[in-house]
Amino acid sequence: MGRLYRAFKISWIIVRYRLDILIPLDKLPTFLVLLLKLNPARLFPLGQHSRGERLRLSLEELGPIFVKFGQMLSTRRDLLPGDVADELKRLQDQVPPFSAALAKATIEKSLGMSVAEAFAEFGSEALASASVAQVHTAKLHTGEEVVVKVIRPGIHKVIRKDIQLLYMLARLVLWLVPDARRLHPVEVVADYEISLMDELDMQKEAANTSQLKRNFLNSHLLYVPAIHWSFTRRNVMVQERIYGVPVAEVEVLKQQGVNMKKLAERGVEIFFTQVFRDNFFHADMHPGNIFVDTSKPESPRYIAIDCGIVGSLSIEDQNYLARNLLAFFKQDYYEVARLHIESGWVGEGTRANEFAAAIRAVCEPIFEKPLKDISFGQVLLGLFQTARRFNMEVQPQLVLLQKTLLNIEGLGRQLYPELDLWTTAKPFLENWMKQRVGPRGILLKAKEKLPDWLEQVPELPQLAHESLSQLRNWQEDQREQRRILTEIRLEMARSRRRTGQLAMGLLLLALGLVSGVGEMLLPLLDGEWQPWVLVTAGALVLLRR
Structure with a gap:
């Protein structure tokens, strides 16, 4: 029932913001163009918002999964009109924030202490607000400037509902279009689900951040701010505050x-x-x-x-x-x-x-x-x-x-x-x-594996002994199998001979009996035919068998 309600809500938002006008009709088949022109949604007024604003507002209302889709689209100015890209750019860190009271309540519940105990200063206004979490500035009692990232309350339920809806749509696509199997829609949704659920766990994000920082330690390419692990939990992460120019501020960078x-x-x-x-x-x-x-x-x-x-x-x-x-x-x-x-x-x-x-x-x-x-x-x-x-x-x-x-x-x-x-x-x-594949790469791989190989050297005699034992056992198994096969062949040959003798004995008996009956009914010319000879021969063959 929840999924049907969510599907209805998505449909209603699409209609309400008149997103149908964003579809390029010149690229659609005629029957779809006709359906869109007969669409009852056309009865709704467009309102005062521009097309980019309508798209942004609809994505914000639809929730985090759709906001993330808009964030990805905002980087593709080669695929989108400029006015739409400018609006979607606001989804990157200007999603409407939740209240500071809710943020503080989440922090205190996660850390098991008051905000005042954890931080010397805490900014009530959100520094940035995104689809899954929002960020507040703070200062530790040691004087270090940090940012506090807090998961949106209730976001887990919303994302689970949307993921279930995506699964439903993926299975519907498979049912309606069997050829879509090659696109693996269910598997793609499953991978997306894992990524989203990981993003809802601040401890996993903190671990990822630490790993990336180690990978680019002292690098001239990339800097990754440090994590304060003592203040990091599943719903809260505290990180070193950085100062820089947002990469989207191209004019500022040029200046x-x-x-x-x-x-x-x-x-x-x-x-x-x-x-x-x-x-x-x-x-x-x-x-x-x-x-x-x-x-x-x-x-x-x-x-x-x-x-x-x-x-x-x-x-x-x-x-x-x-x-x-x-x-x-x-x-x-x-x-x-x-x-x-x-x-x-x-x-x-x-x-x-x-x-x-x-x-x-x-x-x-x-x-x-x-x-x-x-x-x-x-x-x-x-x-x-x-x-x-x-x-x-x-x-x-x-x-x-x-x-x-x-x-x-x-x-x-x-x-x-x-x-x-x-x-x-x-x-x-x-x-x-x-x-990877050149001489240097091969040497480096050998160097990496050398400690493992050296560790296994003392075990080589035992491994050799076990290998020889296995080889002997295998050879004995092979001999036993050959012996059994030979016996099976001999038994089959004997069986064939016995079958032949049985057939011959039965044939002689049958001929003798038939001939005896014939002699009684129609005596032969010389009177020398003796059917009992055939009967006797057949009996002897059967007895010999």
Whole structure:
């Protein structure tokens, strides 16, 4: 019942804010255009709000899952009109806050002490407010400036309802469109659920933050503020306060003389470093979570907060992803096709040359543009166009990575429109591949494994003895199996002989009996035929058996 109510509420909000007018009719089939024009929602007035405001307000009212979707869209100015992108940008840290009284009550319940006991100062007004939590400034009794992040009260119930609704929609899509199985909608929702639930646990976010800080310790690329663990619980996290310029404030950054080209390129380098060097990447890098340290304008450094959602890949996915990207950079479509087939990302029996031809037809027009004008989003959309024909399956483990890469590209182009993502990323990937599979990489792997190998050296005699014992046992098992097989063959041969003797004896008996009856009815010419001979022979054969 709750899910039906939620579905009705979502439908009502879409109608109330007249989101139907955001759908581009020129890109829809005729029957859908007709349905939209006959839509009763058209009876509702548009009101005073602009289209961007209506979209933002509807997402805020729909809740955190939809707010996060709007945050992701806000970074893609290449896909959205400017006025809509400007409005959605407000979702990054300007979601309506909840009251300071509620925030203090959550803090005191979580820490088991009053706000005054925990902090020398506490700012009642929220510094920033997002979809899942809001942030207040504070000062510890030791004098350190911190920020206190507090989970929104009741947010768990709202998110669970929305997740259940997403599951329902995913299963409905599978039922209505069986071909959607290759998109794995249920698995994608399951991965999204894990990410969201992790984001609701401040202790997990604190642990992620500490890990990211260790990965970029003393780095000129990225700074991560420290966690105060003694004041961190499931619903509350206390973190070092940072000062920087929000990355979305492009004009402010330019006024302070920041090297925008270097800043954009460092954003790409940070992403690929996290994915390939550390295999641990910040997966919620929208502009509201990123600041810039402008103390050295010619060498700007990023500051990252809000590590609630992080991702990682298996070694196999890392390798396949790097090789796929390099093949794309080189426009080697056959290699892309071969890697997709080898990894099982396309249907069994797919021919590499046919798949390569389909990819070439989609991507070649894109690559005819200057590299700086090529959007990775365009390439992904182009690839999805080939998905239906070759049953290409969505890889749930890569969805988070794709979302993050699109965010990074959108952010980079916002900072420096001439950003060439491909040229920036290619040297990094080539170097990573050399380190992985080159002589140096092999030596490093051997060096890493050497302590384990040395630890196992004392056990080698015992392992050798056990291996020889197993070999002897195996040989004995093989001999026993051969002996049993030989006996089975002999028994089968004897059985066949006995069966033949039985058949022969029965045949002779039958002939003798038939002949005896015939002699009584029709005497033979010479009177020499003796049926009893056949009967006797048949009996002897049966007795011998």
